[in-house]
Amino acid sequence: MLRLTLGAELEALRQEFRSWVAAHPVPRPKSAALDEFQRCGREWQRLLASGRWLGLSWPQAFGGRGLNLVADAVVQEEMVRANAPQVLGLFGLTMVGPVLIRHGTDAQRARFLAKILDASEIWCQGFSEPGAGSDLANVATRAERVGNSYRINGQKVWTSFAHIADWCFLLCRTSQGKAKHEGLSYLLVPMKQAGIQVRPLKQISGDEEFNEVFFDNVEAPADCIVGQEGEGWKIAISTLMFERVVLTFARQLQSESLLRRLLELPQAEQFRDELASCVATATAVRALAYTHLISYANGKQPGPEGSLDKLFWSESFQEIADLGVRMLGSRAVLGEEDPEVGMYLHQYLYSRGRTIAAGTSEIQRNIIAERVVGLPRSGER
Ligand SMILES: Cc1cc2nc3c(=O)[nH]c(=O)nc-3n(C[C@H](O)[C@H](O)[C@H](O)COP(=O)(O)OP(=O)(O)OC[C@H]3O[C@@H](n4cnc5c(N)ncnc54)[C@H](O)[C@@H]3O)c2cc1C
Numbered sequence: 001m002l003r004l005t006l007g008a009e010l011e012a013l014r015q016e017f018r019s020w021v022a023a024h025p026v027p028r029p030k031s032a033a034l035d036e037f038q039r040c041g042r043e044w045q046r047l048l049a050s051g052r053w054l055g056l057s058w059p060q061a062f063g064g065r066g067l068n069l070v071a072d073a074v075v076q077e078e079m080v081r082a083n084a085p086q087v088l089g090l091f092g093l094t095m096v097g098p099v100l101i102r103h104g105t106d107a108q109r110a111r112f113l114a115k116i117l118d119a120s121e122i123w124c125q126g127f128s129e130p131g132a133g134s135d136l137a138n139v140a141t142r143a144e145r146v147g148n149s150y151r152i153n154g155q156k157v158w159t160s161f162a163h164i165a166d167w168c169f170l171l172c173r174t175s176q177g178k179a180k181h182e183g184l185s186y187l188l189v190p191m192k193q194a195g196i197q198v199r200p201l202k203q204i205s206g207d208e209e210f211n212e213v214f215f216d217n218v219e220a221p222a223d224c225i226v227g228q229e230g231e232g233w234k235i236a237i238s239t240l241m242f243e244r245v246v247l248t249f250a251r252q253l254q255s256e257s258l259l260r261r262l263l264e265l266p267q268a269e270q271f272r273d274e275l276a277s278c279v280a281t282a283t284a285v286r287a288l289a290y291t292h293l294i295s296y297a298n299g300k301q302p303g304p305e306g307s308l309d310k311l312f313w314s315e316s317f318q319e320i321a322d323l324g325v326r327m328l329g330s331r332a333v334l335g336e337e338d339p340e341v342g343m344y345l346h347q348y349l350y351s352r353g354r355t356i357a358a359g360t361s362e363i364q365r366n367i368i369a370e371r372v373v374g375l376p377r378s379g380e381r
Pocket of ligand 1: 124125126127128129130132133134135157158159160161210353354356357358359360361362363366
């Protein structure tokens, strides 16, 4: 699999992290159950934070090391090499954390960032609604300023980890603008309060990772707005740009780790052409992601090019997961009880949602066509 050499300093960091991992046993889930995934992910994240191995690109004053996103990527690669579990607070680490660093106040950074790093506070993303998915600017959840708070009423859907989240970064409407994307604001909302109802939704994989969330006169302190009232669209787009590059990078490595397992199966020889094709794509996807991360390390802000990463990763992940169940044959279904075997079917089912979450493949293609390649908007001549 791809092994890029990234310069002496980053290679030294890689070696330092390898030695640290060797001295700190990685927690392993005892089953494929979601609870166990969460327990393990929290424990691993706490351990990493104690060694300052998360948020390496974050300012030192807020628990980071003042490095860049390529340093974070190198550490993530090593985590996959060590077959480590996924950390629990991914939405905090890859979305709201970077957004607060870029758009938040000093008070917000001081209040939230350290607790994101060590998983003492878990975040969920309150963007999608029954009438606002691809057309996100259609958000109808309302927030009204009352004294020193915002009062929130409405409904979100597909909210991953809302059932365990302490905070939600919420896109909501604070006024009626001329255009749909005007009048939106970006609030940080405490989840553990009366008025919030979280109802789990069962996925095809059997997991209950995402939820419907109902807000009935819910309060958020007025100083929990990110940016100004009406700037929510700009900040939501910024969040999505981070999601499509930084979160995708972490997920891309997880799919490479699945691919590595396929390469080790006894039947690999029979599937050599398809495996080779998956390795070639995975290598290209990671190289592409690195070119983006390196450009951000050189000062560029994340932009629409992240849609390339998200599209190619999610579609190639589905190919890898599909190949996995075909290689296992009937065992993939019949061996569900054995976590080692059941994992292949679980990944296959789980992979279906990945071309939908964070913007569907059709939406990514539209963004690439219009904002990366510069083609006319769809419907324009
Ligand atoms: C596993 C998973 C986790 C998720 N987690 C979260 C979360 O934590 N927080 C959150 O806020 N949301 C989350 N989502 C929701 C996700 O962002 C939305 O499902 C996604 O944006 C699509 O919106 P929708 O489901 O409303 O589909 P729709 O927008 O209704 O789209 C339906 C279909 O129409 C197509 N379509 C729509 N518009 C166009 C267009 N202009 N051109 C071409 N085709 C189009 C779409 O591609 C799709 O195939 C999650 C989704 C999944 C699957």
